Amino acid sequence: MDRERRPQDLDLLSAQRRQVPSRPRRRCTGRHHDGAAHPGQGDGIGNPRQLRSHRQDGGGRRQHRALHTQGSVRGVGRHLQRSAGADRSARQARHAGPPIGSGPFKFKSFVPGDRVELEKFAGYYVPGVPQIDQVVLRIMPESAARAAALETGEVDLVWDLPLESIDQFKKNPNVVVDSVATSTWDGIIMNGAHKPFDDRRVRRAVLLAVDKPAMVELALFGQGTPTHTMIPPGHPFYNNDIKIGKPDLVTARKLLAEAGYPNGFDLTLYTPVGRPTRERAGLAMREMLKPLNVRVDIQRVPWDKFINEIEGKAAFYADGFYSRPTIDSSTYPWFHSNGSWNTTLWNYKNAEMDRVLDAARAARTEAELAADYKKFQVLALEDPPGVIAYVLNHINAYRKNVKGFQSSPMMWLDLRKVTVQ
Template sequence: MRHSRGTSLRALALASLSVVALLGAAPVEAAKTSVTLGVRLEPPHLDPTAGAAAAIDEVVFINLFEGLTQVDRDGTVKPVLAESWTISDDGKTYTFRLRDGVKFHDGTDFNAEDVKFSLERGKAADSANAQKAKFEQIETVEVVSPTEVKVTLKQPVGDFLTFLGTGDAVIVAPESAADNKAKPVGTGPFRFGQWVQGDKVELTRSADYWGTPVKLETATFKIIADNAAAFSSMMAGDVDGFPIFNAPENLPQFAADPRFSVVVGTTEGETILSTNNAREPFSNLKVRQAIAHAIDRKALIDGAMFGYGTPIGSHFAPHHPAYKDLTGTYPYDLEKAKALMAEAGLADGFKATLKLPPPVYARRGGEILASDLKKIGIELELIPLEWAQWLEQVFKGKDYDLTIVSHTEANDINIYARDDYYFNYQNPDLKALMAKLDATSDPEARNALYGEAQEIIAKDAVNGYLFQLAKTGVWDAKLKGLWEHAPVQANDLTGVYWED
């Protein structure tokens, strides 16, 4: 009896200790399954196939919409809706084997008919696609079977698979395409939740996604245009991060705080003083050369971007293997700039307008450039525009003298060969060179042609080449998986998770 009683007392004591331990233990927190990211600009709509604004892709590309291929975080091309492909010996015909069993978010099946519809829609006469010229290189799209499609090009296009991996070339369904601007329907790992205009866009995890399920259940893109508000929202924990934080002067403060990670990478964003080459006096090469000599890139990067940015002398990304450093073509030289103005018959200068979209690099950069150009007699009127105004007046209407914008599309030097592009630049030699580039698939040969193209536009001073935009990200130190670099316009959330 004593033994039994002792055992009972001992068991009771152990049980009591267990209860105490349980009561005193800190509660185990489940890993977060939601994320709120701040973005500077609100997208004008949510259809990446019907607009040039990077803000569209930054919310829905990869997350909600997918293409046959995808440009991944390291710049390589990987299969997505196409699981494999073959290319004909002449480089003109691509046969894609499609993934079977994929569904759009509205429950309709994805198949070769959707691919045919999407590619033909991109090159249609009424296409609103910002890369319509790329689609026009397609001769025919043939449905071989529900899981096989054959695309024949008018001529070989060396970067065709890369183009198919951008937001402009995502696959949409005929049943929902017309409504994608407000109610987007794709095949991605997230589906559309809601868009509270002026405030946020919410995405939710797609339960029947064909690929690897994402770890996040919900993702919110919070629109915060004001830099001070962006800083406050991070410090207060109202947002979990900014893939691109637009006030670089705040980055040292974030870097000194262990709560945050500051991650600085590169982008495809060539930031330029875009010039209307068809409007006098900018149609005069000597005037454009004078402007190029009057730009102090280092002062601009330091003053507008607090040192974050890489000087460029042409429209090409410094991290690309074909990049040529042409910053020495027009070095900062005010005396040379004044001499060129005199040679152009404009020794007394002239007045012009500089239309500025919302980003910091444009607004701050505009003030610095206005000061630079005033030194050679060019008086600039600064005209701030919202993005919708900029797209309407400058990009579409070509109603401008000068503007500042970062071109964030990958490998887009081909825009200089387009007759209807807003630069209004015409050079038959460059057009011939770009046609040759399109027909070339060998990487070394393509890189050589890229080098020649860079030299042509640099010597012609088509635009004022300023700097490559840095990707200055800041986010919660426990948030993992966001991209360091930006080879395409995307905030890919497929690999994002919270560290315990």
Template sequence: MMIKLSFAPSARFARRLSLGAALSAGLVMTAMTPAEAAKTTLNLGMSVEPTGLDPTIAAPVAIGQVTWQNVFEGLVTIDQSGKIQPQLAKSWEISPDGLTYTFKLQTGVKFHDGEAFDATAAKFSLDRARGADSVNPQKRFFASIASIDTPDAETLVLHLSAPTGSLIYWLGWPASVMVAPKTAADDKTTPVGTGPFKFASWAKGDKVELARNDDYWNKGAAAKLDKVTFRFIADPQAQAAALKSGDLDAFPEFAAPELMSSFDGDARLVTRIGNTELKVVAGMNNAKKPFDDKRVRQALMMAIDRKTVIDGAWSGLGTPIGSHYTPNDPGYQDMTGVLPYDVEKAKALLAEAGYPNGFTFTIKSPQMAYAPRSAQVMQAMFAEIGVTMNIEPTEFPAKWVQVIMKDRNFDMTIVAHAEPLDIDIYARDPYYFNYKNPAFNALMKKVQETTDPAAQNAIYGEAQKILAEDVPALYLFVMPKLGVWDRHLKGLWENEPIPSNVLSGVSWDE
């Protein structure tokens, strides 16, 4: 016999059930409100404001750090491991003689202004970069392109005058991005590309804003963020304060290594130390006395204890180098032992060169923290060998570019060269070092005649040795990538094979 029991809840209990159900429903509803949804905006800090927003007409790396892979894209790209990947070109073939490159282009791609990207637009971009009136900062990349054909909208053919083993790699650089023919002239202030973000606004002296490109051609790499704001803050203390207050979500290249420990224990922020191509070198004017004498340059190099420079300039965070090459680069050789720290030998070299009592010169130092700090350490070291170095602050980039790069009116300067595999700058004429070495130039020509990695690495090894012995610049250290950002941010690059802030893969996990 089954007894069925039935209970009617009391009014008080019924009210409690109703309240509980309502609260449960409210909790579910609250969890789904926009206020609790994952964030779709990002406030990102940078130390240096770009002078413009078109990386195809000016050299400062800050330009590419805002626009490369965000607004602009290239035929190919360089991924976070430093490898070449297809982009607006989905494939390519190189003829056996290395003189013809045939690219098959993506279809259905449009610039942000609605103009179609096709072979004609690609030809326009490359012709603009290589033309007689081009101001492209890497114009030499395109020097071997003799002519360009466009058999159809999806095919681009480059005919070269000589084999160029680095061409595909160079086509992945910011200076090689594709631009829209109708709007290219205005890209300095209102950039138009094919990338996952569109340019929104630029409040000079403060910020640049980008907005998600909802019509982006590559759906698999579409931006996860709706809006990105780049804020420009030069002062390291202000950078740290903005991060700690939450005004900034991220500072991928934090400018004050001595403040990194101040973020320890912060429940919201994480710190990351990665690799870069930032080679800090003190370049000399090799055409000016006494720097035209190799013995003087060698003496100055041997007067420097690189570890002490790194300790004083960057809180011990950095890797010593003896040539214009980083440990990340293919074919790297450690050249720090070629001219090691040796004060007595440095004095002897100076005496041999005719400067037994030393000499006096001026270093023009940009305002970025690593530069004056390094200069101050070097100043004390040079005093040990009787050399007096005066330090002259020089605003970067405008004044520095004019005085150093264009006028070449200087004795010595110090700057971090950011471009990867840019050892060939010592073969450029003109270039601010005023360095001329036919043997080195021949190596830079030879390395382009082959696409074999082993052969290229061997040539780069020879080139590193020449620079280590000739010291057209004082090779100091490679800067690390110091990143600070919200622990809920995902997708920021921890390493930097090329100066950039690639944001298409960045999202919030909360």
């Protein structure tokens, strides 16, 4: 940490990209897509690289708010003031200036490749908030450097702790590891616009070959939960009547034979470089398909090429998305035939699924919603567009001199009530 830093200042860094807090519209988990920063991995809050994100159907990619960062502290918005009568050059000049927001912190400075500095906004509408005077968002792309910075006290908090560092910090008496369940998910995409995935029997056979609890261990080192869809266990609309059991290879082989593939087939599975959970999920998928004689070749693709040439275009690939704030924005864009992500991800069409999701949007009671979304999960397993094996935990680590911090299931970095002793 900076040696002359005041105790009420806070140095942080992020292990990966994070999702920006949603305004009255944006469901989280824009695309995470990666969720930009499930959100580009290996980049810190404050990372100047601007990763793609879109807003579509209230559930587009994990959105990236460009304060030249991959993520933002809750309350630090990018609401630039605009005048309808201003000319083009004036608008451009305002966009080039400091961001103007209404949150608890305001922009102070940005050093490309190094840090973003924020300072307390004394005019914040909540009395006594925030309680720290300054936040320094450090840019440290390497996970080893982030871990070392936290261990030595150079930084106070690491956002989105790399899974491989968890055990190390759980043994450190000066560090707290804080974990919360989310609805962020990774998936194995089966693009229905390509053979053999234009046949629902093939897609279901692939799903039946997956050992979801094993996938959690292999891809997430146990830091997640098996699930039917992106609706996580513990959600009031999660379908507990469906049990997550062992792979059903007998039924899977029968379905492949009926679809004309009694001897299996060859596939290429694309995984994005730098997204370690998805890379490991791809490797696990390859092994789980071997008993069906489905022979999978793994191709690792750089993120920019993955976005431009693989996502929505290839037949078989690993992808992922951050949590959304509402169940509709978590499901409809992906599973409805007119959904924004469906048409750019896996080209899934199921008339009954459309009917159920439309009914859920029209539901007037919690009971109706629960029934519709439980039916949604049944349909998603009977006719799957891909494999959603798990939802991830969001994990942060901070030194014990940091008080009042709590991890958010939406992966927000909320520092409004944080103090540093």
